[in-house]
Amino acid sequence: MAKMILSMDGLVLKEIPLNKERLTIGRKPHNDIQIDNLAISGEHAAIVTILNDSFLEDLNSTNGTLVNGQPIKKHFLKNNDVVELGKYKLKYINDTPSIGGSADFEKTMVLRAGAIKPPAPEKDKDAEPPTLPGASPAPVAAPVAAAEATAAPAVAAPAQTPAPAVIQLLNGPNAGKELELAKTLTTLGKPGVQVAVIAKRPHGYFITHVEGAQFPVVSGKTLDAQAHQLEDHDVIEIAGIKMEFFYKT
Amino acid sequence: MKLAEALQVVVRTDPGVVRSHNEDAVWGDAAQGLVILADGMGGYNAGEVASGMATTLLSTNLQQIIPECKPREIDALSGKCLAHQHIIEQVALANDSIYRAAQSQPQYAGMGTTLVIAWFFDNTVSVGHIGDSRLYRLRGEEFRQITRDHSLLQEQLDSGMITPEQAKYSQNKNLVTRALGVDPEVEVEIHDYEVLPGDIFLLCSDGLSDMVEDEEISMTVQTLQSNLDLAGDQLIQMANDNGGRDNVSVILVKVRGDFAAPSGWWQKLLAWFK
Numbered sequence: 001m002a003k004m005i006l007s008m009d010g011l012v013l014k015e016i017p018l019n020k021e022r023l024t025i026g027r028k029p030h031n032d033i034q035i036d037n038l039a040i041s042g043e044h045a046a047i048v049t050i051l052n053d054s055f056l057e058d059l060n061s062t063n064g065t066l067v068n069g070q071p072i073k074k075h076f077l078k079n080n081d082v083v084e085l086g087k088y089k090l091k092y093i094n095d096t097p098s099i100g101g102s103a104d105f106e107k108t109m110v111l112r113a114g115a116i117k118p119p120a121p122e123k124d125k126d127a128e129p130p131t132l133p134g135a136s137p138a139p140v141a142a143p144v145a146a147a148e149a150t151a152a153p154a155v156a157a158p159a160q161t162p163a164p165a166v167i168q169l170l171n172g173p174n175a176g177k178e179l180e181l182a183k184t185l186t187t188l189g190k191p192g193v194q195v196a197v198i199a200k201r202p203h204g205y206f207i208t209h210v211e212g213a214q215f216p217v218v219s220g221k222t223l224d225a226q227a228h229q230l231e232d233h234d235v236i237e238i239a240g241i242k243m244e245f246f247y248k249t
Numbered sequence: 250m251k252l253a254e255a256l257q258v259v260v261r262t263d264p265g266v267v268r269s270h271n272e273d274a275v276w277g278d279a280a281q282g283l284v285i286l287a288d289g290m291g292g293y294n295a296g297e298v299a300s301g302m303a304t305t306l307l308s309t310n311l312q313q314i315i316p317e318c319k320p321r322e323i324d325a326l327s328g329k330c331l332a333h334q335h336i337i338e339q340v341a342l343a344n345d346s347i348y349r350a351a352q353s354q355p356q357y358a359g360m361g362t363t364l365v366i367a368w369f370f371d372n373t374v375s376v377g378h379i380g381d382s383r384l385y386r387l388r389g390e391e392f393r394q395i396t397r398d399h400s401l402l403q404e405q406l407d408s409g410m411i412t413p414e415q416a417k418y419s420q421n422k423n424l425v426t427r428a429l430g431v432d433p434e435v436e437v438e439i440h441d442y443e444v445l446p447g448d449i450f451l452l453c454s455d456g457l458s459d460m461v462e463d464e465e466i467s468m469t470v471q472t473l474q475s476n477l478d479l480a481g482d483q484l485i486q487m488a489n490d491n492g493g494r495d496n497v498s499v500i501l502v503k504v505r506g507d508f509a510a511p512s513g514w515w516q517k518l519l520a521w522f523k
Contacts, residue, residue: 048410050401050405050421051401051420051421051424052420052421053405053411053419053420053421055410055411074410076410076411076412076415076418078418108288108290108363108380108381108423108424108425108455109290109423109424109425110290110361110424110425110426110427110428110431183468184465184468184469184487185468185469185472185473185483187472191475195475197472197473197479199483199486201486201490202490208479209476210473210475210476210479211475211476
């Protein structure tokens with residue numbers, strides 16, 4: 001579960017678990033987190049937590065709310081964000097376990113209407129309609145249990161990228177010109193005549209025929225429809241143009 | 250032009266790198282102008298049972314309806330056009346079958362599936378969807394997501410709680426708010442879109458859209474549009490190269506020509522002679 005660590009002048013005052021859907025911060029005693037200091041507004045800010053995500057909202061406070069030094073109105077909290085209210089600091093910690101082994105990662109689940117409740121007292125479980133048990137995993141508990149998700153983006157960057165490589169034209173009007181293979185896909189040739197594509201993958205560069213009656217020739221060998229991994233200093237022939245593939249060192 | 254000539258359909262599905270089961274199911278037929286993609290969920294093999302039931306039931310039943318159907322005609326009872334009416338009815342039937350199976354067999358308890366279905370007729374496509382499987386369209390340079398996910402994340406985006414940039418980092422990606430087969434009734438969202446020659450439609454499961462950025466998907470479809478089979482393979486490969494944490498499925502539909510329904514008596518006569 002995510003938490004906030006309240007501190008002032010580097011001194012830790014309190015650890016606050018984010019176990020409520022809405023948690024308010026302010027000077028007045030009815031707040032969930034009361035900070036009795038004149039720089040803090042009566043109702044200063046609120047943290048809304050839905051499953052694993054928490055949002056910080058400034059409630060039009062007099063002195064404002066900063067996150068990592070920037071004033072905010074509304075902010076989606078990320079692990080290690082530092083929230084500042086006056087002299088007080090609140091550090092947001094959301095250290096859900098990292099991806100590792102569990103194949104349940106990101107398994108799609110159905111969220112039913114009314115499923116978003118603050119983590120409920122025991123009796124709430126009995127209150128669920130009888131058709132549900134055993135159906136889908138209890139929506140409230142499941143994301144926490146199955147949330148091996150990390151703070152890492154779910155759209156993962158490619159695990160690794162190959163060494164940078166280029167294509168150098170060996171003949172034709174642009175002979176000598178270099179083309180860096182920076183994109184995931186680089187097309188070569190003339191549309192409608194002969195086109196091949198070089199795909200940049202984690203473990204190297206692969207050339208594949210795209211269109212045209214002629215297939216590309218790589219270092220003297222004509223390719224078939226399969227992708228072919230390029231070796232350093234391979235010479236490629238497409239639509240009468242010769243070019244050399246090599247790694248930049 | 251007949252649908253079989255006007256449309257080129259490429260269907261690909263892959264379990265990905267991490268999972269042992271493939272819970273996605275895909276079906277497509279250019280001659281019928283019908284493509285269906287489902288991403289199942291539920292324990293053990295229940296997910297693939299749900300998605301398999303969805304694609305099989307919908308494809309079998311709609312294939313019997315399509316040859317006799319005038320999709321634009323209005324159904325007197327519901328006031329909806331027949332294309333929508335048939336999709337609604339068949340989705341309700343599939344929902345009922347999956348729901349009953351889940352209720353009656355303990356090993357299938359709680360199973361369900363997302364759904365995207367696209368039915369092409371008369372230079373139009375009717376798109377129905379439930380859950381977070383998507384349909385995108387490439388028209389010229391513009392690559393656009395047509396369906397809106399039924400997911401918690403989309404609701405948070407709509408209500409302005411988070412920005413699209415923040416959504417990429419959200420940990421709630423996997424929660425859908427609608428699914429086929431989990432409740433006695435389900436509402437399928439249906440819209441019609443005009444189809445132009447040259448358009449490419451992409452249906453995909455979240456195994457693609459979560460693993461590969463939209464810009465990369467767009468670039469791949471644009472770059473490889475002259476070789477649709479290769480484009481399908483490349484999309485799957487990109488999802489797997491990025492980690493392949495979920496099953497990946499794609500259906501590509503390329504519109505090669507006009508497929509307007511014959512309207513006047515002369516066109517009907519011509520069509521009859523073809």
